[in-house]
Amino acid sequence: MTAWYMVIANLKMTFRNRQSLFWALVFPLIFVVVFGLFRLDQPVTSKLVVIDQSKDSISRALIDQLKSITLIRVDESRTLEQAQADLQGGKVNYVLVIPPELEQTVARGTAAPVPLGLSYDAAGLQNNQRMFAILNGFVDQANLSLNHAKPLIAVQGQAIQAKQLRYFDFLLPGFVGMGVMTYAIIEVATVLSLYREQKILKRILASPLPGWQFFAGIIGAHLVLALVQAAIILLAGILLFHGHVYGSYLWIAVLVFLGNIVFLNIGFIVGSFARTPQTAIGLGNAVTMPMMFFSGVFFPTDTLPATMRAVVQYLPLTPMLTALRGVALDAKPIWSFPTELGILAAWVLVTSVVAIRVFRFS
Amino acid sequence: MARMENIIQVEQLVKKFGPLIAVDGISFEVRKGEVFGILGPNGAGKTTALECIEGIQEPTSGRTVILGLDTHRDGAKVKQRIGVQLQASAYFDYLTLAEILDLFGRIYTRHVPPRELLAKVGLEEKAKTTVGKLSGGQKQRFSIAATLVNDPEVVFLDEPTTGLDPQARRNLWELVQQIHHEGRTVVLTTHYMEEAEALCERIAIMDRGRIVALDTSMNLIHRLPTPYRVKVKSSRALPIDQMAALPAVQHVSGNGDGHVYTLDVSDSASAVPALLTWGKQQGVAFEHLEVRPATLEDVFLALTGKQLRD
Incomplete structure (x- = not known):
């Protein structure tokens, strides 16, 4: 007691x-x-400046697809000089340059693939890998459809975790x-x-x-x-x-x-x-x-x-x-x-x- | 005279801490209803002796009995019937005075209501305050209230007035006397000889773990070879050796500057007339002459060769 x-x-x-x-x-x-x-677990979004020197159907399609990704904010308002200065200054994370006459070059056929120039800050290793993976995915898809090839393997996603952890x-x-x-x-x-x-x-x-x-x-x-x-x-x-x-x-x-x-x-x-x-x-x-x-x-x-x-x-x-x-x-x-x-x-x-x-x- | 009942018996109490002997074989009895004092300088072993008697510390050897019960074998029974105030103790910071007394009261089978206890020590208005907001004197009075929660037959107070101002000390003395008049036996330790003289019927003088004397304060003083002090102030310097040779004078200590001298005398009735006659012969006028009994301080000095307070 x-x-x-x-x-x-x-x-x-x-x-x-x-x-x-x-x-x-x-x-x-x-x-x-x-x-x-x-x-803490919201991934960092990256700012991507696209310099579209081609302005044709292929470049448009690519830009639209990039815009649909939530982790990437696409900016088309800058000039190449501005974009490069801002990349140096850390205001943007990536600068993608689409060379002129992309559609015509592809239609003509080329010996080597047309390069899409990506400038980036080497410090952001994880984000850079992610950005390369995304771009490569788009480019592969574009290559396949331009070559009229049929995809043989596909990833089939299935969300199984019911709870949000x-x-x-x-x-x-x-x-x-x-x-x-x-x-x-x-x-x-x-x-x-x-x-x-x-x-x-x-x-x-x-x-x-x-x-x-x-x-x-x-x-x-x-x-x-x-x-x-x-x-x-x-x-x-x-x-x-x-x-x-x-x-x-x-x-x-x-x-x-x-x-x-x-x-x-x-x-x-x-x-x-x-x-x-x-x-x-x-x-x-x-x-x-x-x-x-x-x-x-x-x-x-x-x-x-x-x-x-x-x-x-x-x-x-x-x-x-x-x-x-x-x-x-x-x-x-x-x-x-x-x-x-x-x-x-x-x-x-x-x-x-x-x-x-x-x-x-x- | 009726034989007085002993309420506490201490037999050959020894307490050692490693090589240090804090209490060195002390024995004494405390009689029912008396105020018993243990007087001694700091470090004499007073607190250790008290805590062994209260059953807080295990003695190295010896026996301590309170109310006929061994305080170590029957500790719990003894503790129901005694009140213990510890030196410089505190109580819970975040409980009110009434709550602390209520909590402590519940420990005992018999307990006094907090309000009654606070009224007794004059703190009834502070029932809802915390200990931190009390003055030094109030804290000490409260800690005495806390020792009375179980309406104890024997009360132990360890240095109850240390650190208090003279007014607060006098208030506390009154409180101790009041507790005594309620029929409780009080055992207290102190290093203030005035306190021992004012409160205690019998005093044990303790030094280096031993009791060097035990009696009433009057008997302790009268047992001295020189129980009186004669203090004189003269108009000029006096030859100390001549004064020391006067009848009944044992020792003279003097302050050369003010021409003030203190004579330790065995019998004031023969020393004072002799001093006055000698003064007349010397042609000295005494501006001031006072006779007083020796004090417990003098007793302590005579017994140990040391001052009570250094």
Whole structure:
């Protein structure tokens, strides 16, 4: 019963403490908003200036086809000199020159193909490859039809992914994990060192309250807070930035709960070593920052070098995020992640033992 | 006189931290209903001794008993019945005074309503404020209110007035006396001899982990070989050795500039007439003469050769 009052008191204190609310909500929401505002998976459009010196049916057909591609903005208003100056100045990305009398030359027949001159900035490697692919596609098609050849192979596209999966959707469970981790570790470490400094822990020791009830109060309040935190992060992502969660919120809650226990224990361990709240914040950041960057909050861990991935996959945040994404995005049940759950369970066990060992009241 | 009941017994209490001996085999009893003081300089081991008795620290050896219960074997039972104020402690920053007292009250089987506690320490109007907004004296009074949440039979106060201004200190002394008059036993530590003299019936003087003397303040002073001080101011410089040879005078300390001298005397009734007669012979007019009892400061100096406060 007393532990329950401790939970209530801890919740009250959290909501009255601005610094605590910052780490709980503002910090993760900043990430949601920033990454929500940037159109991260919208491909960059390229500006293509066409200098049509031919102005016949073939060149017209080609330009019209280029205009139908959303990634390319076609501009025909510039002169060659202007276009080249603007390419140098970075105002346009490509200049395509269609030589004069294209139709007549093709009709006459030529030994070598007629060159369409494309000038570009060599720095934009990815976009350049895309532009060459598109132009080559058109040119091949034109060659075939001008030669009256019959296509033998064709690509048949079929959209099978029913749900729309964006980079932001990938990020959202990452922010839930990051928010829960940062808040639990930094807040518990700070509060613990503060309570020790203010002798609140000793005062508890001088009362008949069993120590575990005092800590149950802190842990209980944090478990409630972590669920509120996860709900607010997801809600902000879904309502403000059209994020998606396809799976079960129950499994998300279970994973948040499990991960939170590990992070609370880490917070207790950090708080046992930190003499002052200031050191606790510093040490807490030293623990959370590497996990934030290497456990796959922002990028999939598959993109890391294999040796690093081998290490990073055992950090507690990594399996939590893998399972969270599997549950939230692929709508899988939680038992599809036995390895991840195993690593998390091992962390729960190890950190609990260490936290109890290193904890001190004064 | 009726035999007084002992409410606390400390037997051969030792507390070591590695090679450091913080408490070096102390023994004493506290009687029911008294205000008992532990006086000593900083680092004498007062706080460590108190925390061992309260059951917060495990003693290296020895036994501490409160209300007939071993404070380490029956810690939880003892803690229900004692109130503990820690030196320079604080309380939750984001709870109001009433909320803190309510929360602490719930820890105990018997508890006093927060409003009643705040009224007792004169903070009823601050019920909805946080500790951070209180003055130093108010904070100390609140921390005493927090030690009374369980209506304790024994109250421990560790340096309750350290850092307070004289007015706030006097307010707190009144509060301690009030707690005493409610029939509670009070054990306090202090390094202010005025505080020990003003509040405590019996005083244990502690130095380097040991109790060097334990008695009422009057007895401690009277046990000195020179329990009185005679202070004189003369019109001119006086020969110190001649004054020191007067009957009942043991030691003379003088301030040459102002011609002010302090005589440690064993018996003022014989020292003062002798001093006056000697003065007349010397043709000296004493502009000022005062006789006062020695203080606990003098007792501490006599026992340890050190000042209480350095």
